[in-house]
Amino acid sequence: MIRLDSAVTPTLLSGATLASQGSVAQSFFWESFDQYWYVCQRDITPADQDRLLVSRLTADGVLVDSMHIERAGHGANIGVERTGGAVFLWTDALPSGGWATGLARIPWQKDATVDASDTTAPASVVTFHRPRTTGAYRVSATIDPNRRQLIYRWQSNDIKSEEGVGGIDRYDLDAVVAGTYTPLATMPFTASGRTLQGYASLGDHLYTYYGKPDKEPGAVTTLTCSDWATGRVVQDVTITAFASLSDREPEGLCVYENSPGDPQATLAFGFSGGSSGARTFQAARYPHPGNGTWTEVPFNTAAFVPNSASYKPQYRLSGDQVFLHFSLDQIDGKAWASTQQLFQLPLRARPNRTQRLVGVVSGAYVTGQPLTVRLEVTADGWVTLYDDRGFKGWIGADVSFWIC
Incomplete structure (x- = not known):
């Protein structure tokens, strides 16, 4: 019910x-x-x-x-x-x-x-x-x-x-x-x-x-x-x-x-x-009170590669929350750019306002700074990077946010 x-x-x-x-x-x-x-x-x-x-x-x-x-x-x-x-x-x-x-x-x-x-x-x-x-x-x-x-x-x-x-x-x-x-x-x-x-x-x-x-x-x-x-x-x-x-x-x-x-x-x-x-x-x-299954999200396979099959972008609905799980690297090996879009969540998993998330990075070409990164999920579902350090390597997240 x-x-x-x-x-x-x-x-x-x-x-x-x-x-x-x-x-x-x-x-x-x-x-x-x-x-x-x-x-x-x-x-x-x-x-x-x-x-x-x-x-x-x-x-x-x-x-x-x-x-x-x-x-x-x-x-x-x-x-x-x-x-x-x-x-x-x-x-x-x-x-x-x-x-x-x-x-x-x-x-x-x-x-x-x-x-x-x-x-x-x-x-x-x-x-x-x-x-x-x-x-x-x-x-x-x-x-x-x-x-x-x-x-x-x-x-x-x-x-x-x-x-x-x-x-x-x-x-x-x-x-x-x-x-x-x-x-x-x-x-x-x-x-x-x-x-x-x-x-x-x-x-x-x-x-x-x-x-x-x-x-x-x-x-x-x-x-x-x-x-x-x-x-x-x-x-x-x-x-x-x-x-x-x-x-x-x-x-x-x-x-x-x-x-x-x-x-x-x-x-x-x-x-x-x-x-x-x-x-x-x-x-x-209405939100459902239970947990949904992990569902893969399409991404640009010509530009990004996951750490492994288990790190392909995925989301799960859990009542009023969305849980996000991924780890991606750039195929061309270039540095990440701020405001770079990673993938887009489907309508049912999008917030009704921008949500700020904390992710992690591999740390390649980044020294003397915390190995964290800021991500945002826009109202139209794009998971977007905000970081000016120009680092290289994988970026990942195991995070959740309210969709209300």
Whole structure:
């Protein structure tokens, strides 16, 4: 279970530009194999037709491409499935009154348009799924990537989420794809009085995200954790991240993994910001309380060589900290230069402000001075040397720093 009382919420995206700046994000999903964000918006146009626009972003929030899903619904939640080399979206489908009555499974096709109500379309374009064929309104879905389960929310009354009554089901994802809809568990819910802005499942727990735009009276953003086995709420906390945003509105919740099946998986939650016509998207994550595995970091092998295989640049996440381990020498044997960049950490391991570190050097061509060196890790992840002595030899570090 992810502890939601942590004061540390490292920023993952800030001011990201989506394929349209005319509407807020509704939901999002992190696909850890390719390291892409999929962000779903309602594409508001005069001929809207319940159309959704899904933007695909790099880990750093750079827009790669997008896809239109026509006659879909509200986009309250979205799931992304990776099977083999293919990626599939799980989105709203077959809308009634602007809200989905079914689900569409759609192969990702950049810059394409797919009709999520065209039941005559071939399976290579879209397939439809209705796990509950009767008495289910305002349906939506996401995916628990660690357990490869489809998480399906439905209401028994066609009314806003504050007053909604219904349930959230868990299904084996591959069974659903094959057309078998046998719930593994159902968590019922009653009227909460809160506006649902997203939900995600991670292992034994379901997380629900509530809130309204800051400009609305009584706006409070909260995140709740419930036990799948008992349905009991075990955590319910207030989210204060991105407090300075204009038109701040909570939007979207998903599982955040470093890589597929990551035992250190945690949660990412989103906020929209900016005025109409200039909308942006931002996301933060909760830290995981445990220790991650040591992960190698790419470096310029034409310029640097490690002391040995065990001294290749590596990092490890441990709760709110990043641990760094490396020892490198220059292949050309030249002296080290101040402000020289060694390697760049991935987004998930970067600080949100520059961190100063103390490293060690071999001491070649350095006499009468301490064999230490100053390193800095910049906010964009570059591990950078700051030393004017012009020494030669290896430089190393076994250090840690807060990422908050």
